[in-house]
Amino acid sequence: MQRSLTPSNVPRPPSRSAQKTTFLHLKRASTPYLFILPFYLLFICFIIVPLFYAGSISLYADRLVGGTVFVGLQNYTQVLHDANFWSGIQHMLLLGVIQIPVMLGLALLFALLMNTGTTALRSLFRLGFFLPYAIPSVVAALIWGYLYGPSFGLFTQIFHLLHLPALNLLAPQWVLTSIGNIITWQYTGYNMIIIYAALQSISPELIESAQVDGATGLRIALLIKIPLVMPALLLTGIFSIIGTLQLFNEPQILSTLAPTVIGDHYTPSLYAYNAAFSNQQFNYSAAISFMLALVAFICSAIFMFIASRRRNTNE
Amino acid sequence: MSILPMTIKRHQYPRIIIALLAMSLIIAACGNSTTATTSSNTPTTITFWSWVPNVQAEVTLYEKAHPNVHVNVVNAGQGAAQYTKLTTALKAGQGAPDVVQIEYPYLPQFILSGKLADLSQYGANSVKDQFVPWTWSQASQNGKVYAIPQDSGPMGFIYRNDLLAKYNLPIPQTWDQFAQEAKTFHQDDPSASLTQFSANDPNWFFSLLWQAGSQPFQVSGTTVTLHIDDAAALKVADYWGNLINSKAITVGTDFTNDWYTALSNGTYASWVTAAWGPGFLSGVAKNTSGKWRAAQMPQWTAGASASANWGGSTDAVTTQSKNPQAATDFAIWLNTNKEATAAFVQQQSLFPTTTATLSDPVITNATSTFFGGQQVNKLYGQTSAQINTSFQWSPFTDYVYSQWINDFGKAINGSTSYEQAMHKLQTDVTSYATSQGFTVK
Numbered sequence: 001m002q003r004s005l006t007p008s009n010v011p012r013p014p015s016r017s018a019q020k021t022t023f024l025h026l027k028r029a030s031t032p033y034l035f036i037l038p039f040y041l042l043f044i045c046f047i048i049v050p051l052f053y054a055g056s057i058s059l060y061a062d063r064l065v066g067g068t069v070f071v072g073l074q075n076y077t078q079v080l081h082d083a084n085f086w087s088g089i090q091h092m093l094l095l096g097v098i099q100i101p102v103m104l105g106l107a108l109l110f111a112l113l114m115n116t117g118t119t120a121l122r123s124l125f126r127l128g129f130f131l132p133y134a135i136p137s138v139v140a141a142l143i144w145g146y147l148y149g150p151s152f153g154l155f156t157q158i159f160h161l162l163h164l165p166a167l168n169l170l171a172p173q174w175v176l177t178s179i180g181n182i183i184t185w186q187y188t189g190y191n192m193i194i195i196y197a198a199l200q201s202i203s204p205e206l207i208e209s210a211q212v213d214g215a216t217g218l219r220i221a222l223l224i225k226i227p228l229v230m231p232a233l234l235l236t237g238i239f240s241i242i243g244t245l246q247l248f249n250e251p252q253i254l255s256t257l258a259p260t261v262i263g264d265h266y267t268p269s270l271y272a273y274n275a276a277f278s279n280q281q282f283n284y285s286a287a288i289s290f291m292l293a294l295v296a297f298i299c300s301a302i303f304m305f306i307a308s309r310r311r312n313t314n315e
Numbered sequence: 316m317s318i319l320p321m322t323i324k325r326h327q328y329p330r331i332i333i334a335l336l337a338m339s340l341i342i343a344a345c346g347n348s349t350t351a352t353t354s355s356n357t358p359t360t361i362t363f364w365s366w367v368p369n370v371q372a373e374v375t376l377y378e379k380a381h382p383n384v385h386v387n388v389v390n391a392g393q394g395a396a397q398y399t400k401l402t403t404a405l406k407a408g409q410g411a412p413d414v415v416q417i418e419y420p421y422l423p424q425f426i427l428s429g430k431l432a433d434l435s436q437y438g439a440n441s442v443k444d445q446f447v448p449w450t451w452s453q454a455s456q457n458g459k460v461y462a463i464p465q466d467s468g469p470m471g472f473i474y475r476n477d478l479l480a481k482y483n484l485p486i487p488q489t490w491d492q493f494a495q496e497a498k499t500f501h502q503d504d505p506s507a508s509l510t511q512f513s514a515n516d517p518n519w520f521f522s523l524l525w526q527a528g529s530q531p532f533q534v535s536g537t538t539v540t541l542h543i544d545d546a547a548a549l550k551v552a553d554y555w556g557n558l559i560n561s562k563a564i565t566v567g568t569d570f571t572n573d574w575y576t577a578l579s580n581g582t583y584a585s586w587v588t589a590a591w592g593p594g595f596l597s598g599v600a601k602n603t604s605g606k607w608r609a610a611q612m613p614q615w616t617a618g619a620s621a622s623a624n625w626g627g628s629t630d631a632v633t634t635q636s637k638n639p640q641a642a643t644d645f646a647i648w649l650n651t652n653k654e655a656t657a658a659f660v661q662q663q664s665l666f667p668t669t670t671a672t673l674s675d676p677v678i679t680n681a682t683s684t685f686f687g688g689q690q691v692n693k694l695y696g697q698t699s700a701q702i703n704t705s706f707q708w709s710p711f712t713d714y715v716y717s718q719w720i721n722d723f724g725k726a727i728n729g730s731t732s733y734e735q736a737m738h739k740l741q742t743d744v745t746s747y748a749t750s751q752g753f754t755v756k
Contacts, residue, residue, distance in 0.1 A: 064427055064710065065537045065752030151573045151582070172728055257568060259515035260724030264717045277399045279714045279747070280424075282406070 058286035075287035084265035085288060089245075089295060091176060092267055096244040099180035104236055106184070107191035108229075112221050114192075115199040126196075130189035137186060141253035144182045149257065170258035179250045187243075191236040198232035199225060234307050238300050245296045248273065268292045359641045360385045362412035364401070365630075366393040367465075367663055368598075373655045377648055384641060394418065398713065405430040405633065413636035414646050416628045417462060419453045420518065423534060423710040425631065426461050432632040434460040437643035442651050449704040450668045454629050462629035463646045466665035468589030469699035470522060470623050473596075476608045476687065478507075478584040486610050490554060493613040497563040500584060510585045511577070512559055513569035514727055517716040518625065520551075523587070525623035525706045527551045527615055532709040538754040539709060541745055544737040550615075556726060556733030566727055575599040587612060589625040590695040594664020597685045604685045609694050622701040627666065666695060673699070711747065718743045 058075055062068045079085050110129055114122055132140065147154045148169045159166040169178045202225060210220050226233075248269040255262040255270070264278065265271035268288060276285035363374065363386050374386045389412065391397045398421055404410035405428060417425060425431050439460040443451055450464035474486065482503045487493035497509040513519055524531060529547035533540040542548075558564050567574060577583050578600045586592060597604060612622055630646040632639055649655055656672045659665040661681070667673055679693045709715055718740055726736040748755045 063750070063752035064424075146572065149573050151567070152576045153573075256515065257571060257573075259568060259720045260566070260727045263721035263724055265721070274717060277402060278395075278717045280402065280711070280751075 054286040054289060057283050058290060059283075061283050062280075064280065071283075075284050076291065078284065079287050079291045082288075084271055085268055085291065088265050088268040088271050089292075092245050092247060095176055095180055095247070096241060099184060100237065100240045100244060102180075103184045103188050103240065104191060104233060106188050107195055107236065108226070108233065110188070110192045111195040111199055111229075112225065114196055115225070116217060116221075126193075129192055132186045132188075133190040135186070137249040138253060140182060140186055141250045144178075144185075144250075145254055145257050148178055148254070170254065170261060172261050175254070175258060175261050179247070179254065182250050183244070183247070187240070191240070194236055195229055195232050198229040202228050230307075230311070234304075237303060237307075241299050241303055242296050245292065245299065268295075358383050358385070359638050360387060361414060361636070361638055361642050361645060362387045362389060363414045363630075363645070364389050364391045364397060364412040365416040366390050366397065367416065367628075367659075367665065369663065372662060373649060373658050376652070376655055376658070377645060380648075381644075384645065386645060395713070395716075401425075405635070409635065411633045411635040413638060413642040414630050414632055416465065417631050418518075418626060418628045419450075419624070420521070420708040420712045422454060422462060422629065422631070423708050424712060426456060427710045430634050431461045432634050432636065432639050432643075434463070434632060434643050434646070437632075437640050439463065439643060439647065442647055445651055445669050445671060447668050447670060447673070447699070449624075449702065450627075450629075452704075453708070454631075462631035463650045464668040465628045465630050465650050466591070466659065467627035467668050467699065468522075468591055468625045468666060469695050469702055470526065470587065470589050470612050470625050471609050471695060471698050472585065472587055472612050473592060473607050473609045473686075474585035475581065475603070475606050477606050478581060487613045488611075489617050490613045490615055494554070494558055494563070497558060498561060501563045507582050507584060508564045509583075510587065511565050511567045511569065511574065511583050512555055513574075514566050514724060515568040515720060516570075517719040517723075519569070519587075520719065520723070522589075522623045522625035523551050523555075524548050525703060526612060526621050528621070528703065530706065532707050534707055534710060537752070538756060539748055540756040541709075541741060541748065543715075543741040543744060544734075548737055549734050552723075552726075552733040552737045559727060579603060589627070590666035590691075590699075591626060591664055593683065593685055593691055597664075605687050607686050608689055609686055609691045611694075611698060620698075620701045621703065622698040623706075624702050627668070660692070666699070709744075709748075710753075711744075711751065714747055715740070715744055718747075 059070065059072060060068050061071045061075065110125075114125060117125075135143075150156060150166070150168045150170055153169075155169060156166045168174065206224060206228075207220060210224055215223070246269050247267045251262050251266045251270050252273070255264075255266070262270075264274040269292065272285045272288040272292065275281045275288060361384065363370075365388065371388050374388050378384060378386060391400050391412075397416070401411060401415060401417075405425075411430070435455075435458065440458075442463075443460075446464050447467070450467055454460065454462040454464055472487075478500075479486070482500055484496045484500060487496050493509070500507070500509045521531070524547065527547040527550060529542075529545055529551070531541065531543040531545070531548060533542075559566055567577070578586070578596065579602055581603070586596075593607070593609065596607070611620060614621060630650060632642040632646060636642045651669060653671070656667055656669055657675070657678070660667055660672065660678050667678070672678055673696055679696055680690060681692055682688045683691045722731075722736040722740045722743070723733070725731050726733045731739070745755050
């Protein structure tokens, strides 16, 4: 910047070099925003705008006879009293309570094994565990649908070969376990990668000092590694809770094979989908979606609260 | 104020190129919309959604006779899968085809939506007399024509001749006889059953109600009369419920891999199905060719001859079509032209809805190798005349069907009785209809 010969407290019109500096300054300050602009454009287009659209139509009711009518929060009160919605939530909570600990437990176990195991087959195992996640979940559900087929599925054929009475894995008492199986198979690898990355970031000096103190592998894992990857476990836990509550693909595909068990409201997402596209109740479907989001929010908040309390009592 | 330099600096080139690219993309996208034409001399393109296998063959016949029209055939899925897309496209205001295949039970809801063009203004009424009356009346309302009937599905009973003969079972003439034979068959061969109850197919079940004389829906404008649990319906529900509970027949899903396999290897010995069933079977159960025969549906009263319709479709024109005249002409030609309708019968085994084709001796006297040389068309022609023509569909078939799967499913799982399932269905549909603004009687 050029030095000026006039006193500095006299206001003067900006010189050409000052204009250029302001322009450059603006350009530099706006550059980061330009970088994140593409993401935000897409985010607004595909997440925010539909959210507002769904929110606004949930306040109306579009009747087959009589057109669209403003009904305020009536759709929401109807969802609150809707047994179909709550039975869907119940199914998902039941699924989550069992499937999420099993899946995260397995993911943790595999991550620990990979972390301390031999280097030789590590990449092979890492790829192998992660591979199911790479399969589109619709394809996975179709494959498992064939395997579960009550008459000619692979499992039924194996039962027949072993001369055992065939178990109908799509019967009402088994279908939730079968769906949980598909989800676990698909997402254990994904969660394992996250936990493994967290394990890799543990300083080796900690492990070495523990070994010097005489700790064996199991004690190191339980007392040092697991507490240190708690944030990663919390992350995968939240993802799993939200994902389980929003379950759609697996029940949708399996509903063609077991329509009497998986009706049109087995999960809240399925209920919202069918309300819109089968029953022409788009407004009610939007209300269901928002209520589901609210339930997911509450469950996540409870989970975070419990987790932070445990962390506070430990320190 | 300083004057900005007018020369373009080199570092600005990328920005300019990106701007030009963006502009050209926008112009290209805008310029892609089809232009409306009313004259048949200018090249016209119409889109046709249909799941009839290999319908391109008949479409090509049309294009040869009308060189200025190109028909874009799209298979947007079968039945419910296509209706979901159609409903979405109609609601969105764009993306719907010019001509679309719609089955009879789903016509009322699309007509009610106001998104099907009234074809009487494009000359549809001129072909009214060529069609079987009940098909035309289900495709039109108050003189307005909303679709051209394409095919129908008069129901009959097809059975494995060899399997019934193996256990000395005659053709069941009544439903009582059918139940007894089912029990005997299953006792003689525990790994097989006389037929399957398809728990995923409400369309089939409501056709059984149709045959029994039930009148679940009566529609008059926006007033609907609902008797989904009338005496005939309860009779049918109880009948199949008892048969399921006795374990003589299996509960399954139709049009799935399990079911195709079962039909191929003789796990099911019969199928109460419509006229398009045999053609369908010859595709999925090729190895059983020659072993099947067709007969009349089992009856509720000995000596009666009631039948019903299952399936069959019409071709409708949407209000989004920019070429409604061309679309109507295409729909009419496809379903009245002698060559096209004959091809539908002989190549895709569709059952015709035009009286001319129905009485064509080439069609009626045709023998079928799949049926061991039987003249199946003649049989189905006879059953077609026995269909009760006063049956009506509701304007919310999607909802009724998905609720049936839920409610009947509960009965199959043993949580309710079959009669309770029908009563619950009646209650659910009544409250739905009321909430949608209909007057329910």
